Amino acid sequence: MKLLLVEDDATTAAYLAKGLREEGHVVDHLADGREALAQVMRGGYDVLIVDRMLPGLDGLSLVRALRSAKVTVPALFLTAMGGVDDRIEGLRAGGDDYLVKPFAFGELSARVDVLGRRAAQPVVETVLKAGDLTMDLIARKVTRAGQDIDLLPREFTLLEHLMRRKGRVQTRTMLLESVWDLSFDPQTNVVETHISRLRAKVDKPFARELIRTVRGAGYKIED
Structure with a gap:
């Protein structure tokens, strides 16, 4: 010190x-x-x-x-x-x-x-950013390029998880445990379905993709 x-x-x-x-x-x-x-x-x-x-x-x-x-x-x-x-x-x-x-x-x-x-206690972030995507955790508001994005509660939690770990691959198991609080695989496509919904709202209306699939590994969000 x-x-x-x-x-x-x-x-x-x-x-x-x-x-x-x-x-x-x-x-x-x-x-x-x-x-x-x-x-x-x-x-x-x-x-x-x-x-x-x-x-x-x-x-x-x-x-x-x-x-x-x-x-x-x-x-x-x-x-x-x-x-x-x-x-x-x-x-x-x-x-x-x-x-x-x-x-x-x-x-x-x-x-x-x-x-x-x-x-040295860490400062808790209340605003997360990835490129032109912004998530305000206090206001529960998501915007991209100044446009509001309406997310359902589970979609919001999933996006928050990805943004807090920006640039790092998150496996299907990690997402099930952190977002759905499941310590087992329910053998459904719940993760894939929600990622698809997120992409439709966060990526599709815009020119550049932020949510990436890493083949054989999982998903990540990048600047």
Whole structure:
């Protein structure tokens, strides 16, 4: 992960940076809160480690300013201010965790890892695209080249499955399991029938085919 350490004590900063780099992290260090604000606004960090007592701009104000600017990178306060009210103030200012000095490096490292995992949660796509075909999962709307396409619920689910796996072949068995929730082959042409219906709506009225048959393998959708 790429970390920004905002700490004005040179000895503490050197100790932390060395330990975190040994664990495989990329660590930038700044001692001034105002400089840190400008640096974080440029983006690229996975986790911030922030002291509260900083020159230029204190750590609390730094994190508040980031949250006001809709910057959501996780921030861990690392500070000697360890009272209950101090911790509450730090968390309410937008901090994601709070660790009091003196501290064990192993605990700091574990907390950084946890914050990094939270930040790395995948973003759920709500709009899928393949060429000029667009599927809005929230509005339950499909368009191609600006024209609305009306799909039945099962057709919509089948198209969504193909678009989420754009460029990858989906076998008949995969489609039966994912779209029809069947763990066995019902010995019907249900997949072929629905693919045919999809093509009639998604491909036939347009100049270029998006839904492809891969002979002996299955189906896929391409840009």
